[in-house]
Amino acid sequence: MSRSAPYDRETALDAAMKLFWEKGFHATSLKDLEAALQMKPGSIYAAFTSKEHLYMLALERYFEKSRAMFRNQIVRAASPLDALADHFRAYARLAPNDKSRKACMLTKTMVDTRTTDPAIAAATRNYLSAMHNEFRAAFSAAQTAGELADSADPNRLAHRFQANVTALRLALHQGMGAEDFTQLAEDMALEIEGLRVTATS
Secondary structure (H helix, E strand, C coil), X not given: CCCCCCCCHHHHHHHHHHHHHHHCCCXXXXXXXXXXXCCCHHHHHHHHCCHHHHHHHHXXXXXXXXXXXXXXXXXXXXXXXXXHHHHHHHHHCXXXXXXXXXXXXXXXXXXXXXXXXXXXXXXXXXXXXXXHHHHHHHHHHHHHCCCCCCCCCHHHHHHHHHHHHHHHHHHHHCCCCHHHHHHHHHHHHHHHHCCCCCCCC
């Protein structure tokens, strides 16, 4: 009897991430995983131990990709504040089939598992906290660069920024009209730009 073709771990994790992001932890069945990963149940458990462990790996993958994307935005931008403002505008430029038009996987996971799966919920809180730290670091960099007033609080600004990102992603997920969504993203971007310290003569 011939053996199954060896799986590619990176491909399998990407497929699991997309499936779990779409359906959530509880609504994803083993049959769903078999189809998405193109693996038999025994192979899935041999490779990933359990559905929960596979979900944790997929969640970690989502976080790492999200953090890397944000860091790249910071590096490419003319200034930290420009990067933070453009982060909002970038959502309005997403193609109709872009997977980032869905609600954040971390947010969805917190809602889905907060009272049912403590380990997954705890990991999610840690990832959300880590993203908050990324945002805070960007505001701190803007302050160091002289873009923000010395009196500004990067931690407080990061909390508001993260809340706005969550709201914006939810609006996309719910199908807000393109014109209204673009205006919402622009309002959030302008709020960031409004923090900029203007040079005085």
